[in-house]
Amino acid sequence: MKRSTRKARSFRRGQASRSLRHANRPRRDFRTKQIMTIRTRFAPSPTGYLHIGGVRTALFNWLLTRRHQGTYVLRIEDTDTERNKPEALQPILDGFRWLGIPWDEGPEVDGPYAPYFQSQRFATYKEAAMRMLASGHAYTDYLTKDQLDSERKAAEVAKKPYIHRGPHRATPADECVRLYAANPTALRLKVPEGRSVVIDDVIRGRVEVQTDTIGDPVILRPDGRPLYNFAAVIDDVAMKITHVIRAAEHLSNTPVQVLVYEALGLPMPTFAHVPVVNEPNSKKKLSKRDMKKFVTADVRAKLRMVGYTDEQIESRDDLNPATVAFYRELGYLPTAIVNYLARLGWSLDDKAEKISMADLIANFSLERVSSAPASFDPDKLYWLAGEYMKELPLEEKVAGCVPFLQRAGLLGASPTPAEIEKLTKIVTAAGDRLKLFSDILTYGRPFLVAKIDYDPKGVEKRLKKAGAADHLRAFAEVLKTAEPFDVPTLDKSLHEYCAAKAIKSGELVHPVRVATTGVEVGVGLFDALAILGRDTVLARIEDALRLA
């Protein structure tokens, strides 16, 4: 078993290098049975938020179709009507649009294989299930939930694996059809005995599973709603999906699906199971459940800074670092998120980290997707966010900051040209310090409030220091006549003052910074003074002297 897997893997890698070498002729060289256009799909269930791991899977699907001029489908798997809420779809759609991962077919855009909601396709599943019932590939099962549970428990007590086989397995097909017509019930797939199912996975190689280890799964509920393993197959075929690219957690479902393809005599797609995304510094899957545990004190502080109350953080389940919404709320650039996610478990070569969307599209291949799980690294995402922010045009940076300032009450609903001009100066002065749009709240605050708060630590360290007050008073006199009140002049004035008094520039720079901005950390001092303007600077120094 292990042997065949490893062989398949090295075989796969051999293929990868070949297709890399002939990257200019992908269509011809692409190693699949399909010659026709590639069609992939991402099939979320409406949960109310976009999970970071799901986005990566979707991205891989999307990237493959962009590279090969294929079609990317978004299909909504909402068959579990008890759990899914219709309004829970919008955040997912919004999220993908914001990230720049549009879908060619699916909700709101439709397409030739509509509808793209499984809840609207029940007739199709029913029809297919009836065919399986008639051909003897499925059978009726009247066992109740309680009976099933006790079977399961009995197997557990006996320490035997629970492999369900219903009482009607051996019932002739026409009898099952009659039974169902008279009394509709759950339908199960009749898993063949004593053979194996082989999955030829692009990422994992050859995977072989014995059918005797697979219980007969329900494919249709008594009320006609299909189960995932069944509906997915029917839809993938109906929507002509050529490549099923999904999370590795679905690998163990695949044998069941393969049996459904076989039972219905349907063509099989190429499978690619991408490894799961793990929690930061962990070997555990970044789970959809208990995401609340990622809301650490640090995370909470950031959310509060951008304007969320504790109640909101508590009640909304998308405000945590496992969702896309979280990064959007904090002002991460979507391009950085896409780049980061693409590199998580996939690589272009031995060097590339920052890869543009165009390069991603030009070079993405399933062959270079790692087969081992990858841990999500918030630090690296943060770094990339900064890298992308550096190259964002100034006007776009300013525009990105505006909503954050408005929410914090530092800017009105419709900013005046003068306000935008000032903000542009602040953003310019902030330079590379601005990595996230929300960083403007830190760097911009001293310039946007009428009255600053003085950081007690800064006051203690810089203003109460011996000599600081005297220098501050004397330098304020210099500032009164500095003309023009701009960066070069201020720079020159301060250094001349320090030279004249024979003090190091730091002895004056630090007190002036704390006096005029209230804090020890911020944009360059002369930039700060110039933005504030002479009157404000003098007034704040005067205020500060009362604390010194």
Add this chain to the structure above:
RNA sequence: GGCCCUGUCGUCUAGAGGCCUAGGACACGGCCCUUUCAAGGCCGCGACACGGGUUCGAAUCCCGUCAGGGUCACCA
């Protein structure tokens, strides 16, 4: 527990029998620059899970062990 998957620096990865004294990136530490913080420059720390084979030669191929993970629903 059964089945399946996976093991290269803390993390993401390069690596396809000799280009490996194992490369890059994030993080971390130090120094430089400097007006604080960023940014930038330089330097450093740091990994082939283990044990057997095969081979002149193994991170790479084979076997085993160990470890981690995924999954075992009338969820998806």
